[in-house]
Amino acid sequence: MNNDKQPYSNDELLIGRNPIAEALSSGRSVIKVMIAKGNTSGAAVEIAAKAKKAGVPVQEVDRKKLDFMTGNAAHQGIAALCAMKGYSSVEDILSLAEERQEAPFVIILDEIEDPHNLGAIIRSAECAGAHGVIIKKRRSAGLTYTAYKASAGALEYVPVARVTNIADTIDELKARNIWVYGADMDGSDYCKTDFSGGVALVIGNEGKGISRLVREKCDVIVSLPLKGKINSLNASVAAGILMYKVAESRE
Secondary structure (H helix, E strand, O other): OOOOOOOOOOOEEOOOHHHHHHHHHHHOOEEEEEEEEEOOHHHHHHHHHHHHOOOOOOEEEHHHHHHHHHOOOOOOEEEEOOOOOOOOHHHHHHHHHHHOOOEEEEEEEEOOOOOHHHHHHHHHHHHHOOOEEEHHHHHOOOOOHHHHOOOOOOOOOEEEEEEEOHHHHHHHHHOOOOOOEEEEEEEEEHHHOOOOOOOEEEEEEEEOEEEEEHHHHHOEEEEEOOOOOOOOOOOOHHHHHHHHHHHHOOO
């Protein structure tokens, strides 16, 4: 399975009925379960049910894709993508801020799909002094080997929480007196924004930006002025710029 052409490393990809069933039973951080189309075996049905009960997405994929991903190993029509590091909770992130005697500084990622971007954002978050990162369970990159590598070791220090509903999580943070700032077009100039106090910074999807409901939940929308002909920045670049502005305001 150690083939340079494969998209996953052995550390994050489980194959076969028994290893995946055990991973789900043990509470290991599973990002998603992939089942070959047409696989209606009892084991596949049982694993799918167990995954859904644990809130783990189940994806139906072509068998050829599983063959490619596993290097033609005996995957039995089932594979699971696992996190390189366990997830924390939102409460863990807020507790870390309390331990440091600092106002909370949280990064919320609304469906960031590229693991390279996820890792780069986690790296910037650690450098800028953020207490943690919140991602969505579905339609988002997880803590895969690629994200771990892109974080350059920052994942060892930054707690990452995975939640079902970003909008509900924002409500919970606002109830804790944390102001929520969404990064999107047509917002206030970030240079003229006061980020002091508790801050949750929302970064949207690479293509679609922040979803409508999440945008409506934000207290303030901030934008970065663009001087060139391109009308958007890479998500991780924009996140890094804004994080350091928040860090400056906190000082």
